[in-house]
Amino acid sequence: MERALRAEAASEVPCGECTACCTSSQFVHIDADETETLARIPNALVFPAPRSTDGTVVLGYDQHGKCPMLIDDACSIYPHRPRACRTYDCRVFVATGIDLEEDNQSAIAARARRWRFDVVDDTDRVAYDALRAAATLVRDRRDLTSTQRAVFAVRQYGKR
Template identity: 40%
Template sequence: MSQLSAESIVAAGPFSDWLRKMRRSLKGDEGMDVPCGDCVGCCVSGYSLQLRPEDHKAAARIPATFIVRAEGFAKGNLTVRALENGLCPMLDDGKCSIYSVRPQTCLDYDCRIFAAAGIDAGGEDKAVINKRVREWRFSYPERTDELEHAAVRAAATFIRDRRDSFTVRVPAGSMGIAVFAIKAYEVFLDPATSAKQEAEVARAIIDAVRAFDSNGA
């Protein structure tokens, strides 16, 4: 990771506090409060935007020509496709034109998840987000913050680099890897994990993800 000037470093907050909030967000219990500032990385990086039924205020402001039926999402959800240049169609002069009623997907998106996992958001098409990811700096007021961040990074590294150890399909994309790491990081808090066979660690990760999805954060 390249050296950054003090002016380009952005405070991400205490790590363990952020981790708890992110896990609750992944369960749908609350959204994330992201200190984006002037950054519009997620708005210029080619993301399709999911519209849930409860996003009716946002949907009413988005021209129908940009909305299509969502594939791979829950029934009733729609998708707002990015423009060919990667911009969100609701971006106007560099700012969100529906910010006050923006969809839940926008409220939930938090690129600090990539900084937590120690990975980029993607390739060149995610260059703006990657820049912000490298600028984020978590703080560690307690030893727990350091240990949990190290565990999240270890989980992400294992999921990314040890795919052959899994007997079930695991995410290959950056977001999927980061989400899996947030759900399963506790596996790497256990000192005994380092002495286990890779296949055993992989099973523990899958068990942790399934337990999270079934029982909550």
């Protein structure tokens, strides 16, 4: 996830049949440089991101909370899906011990809670404890979303 946050790689989440993050009323930000993605999304489905001056747009969702690019339970633009979708990793909540609390994301939270990490040696234990310790710095920051708190913890952990 550290590499994904630095835009060096996509997250490699074995989603299987799960589409929780595509059906949980999420606004997907798409940066102006994501031209391959933007070329595949009808203009009518995006709008300028609030307070953004750099051309970032937002892909919304329908009355059921579903991304309009999700068709027949699959992303219709998967090879060109937005960067935000490529880097999303619901395992971050279990890894940091930060629960996803937002009401409209309960399906993601339920799926995320099922992840388990194998801590097989001291190196794993040190890393796991360090990430949990980083999370304690923001665990009570109610001005941040759950996702922002979890991502902060990963970034903080990266500075260790």
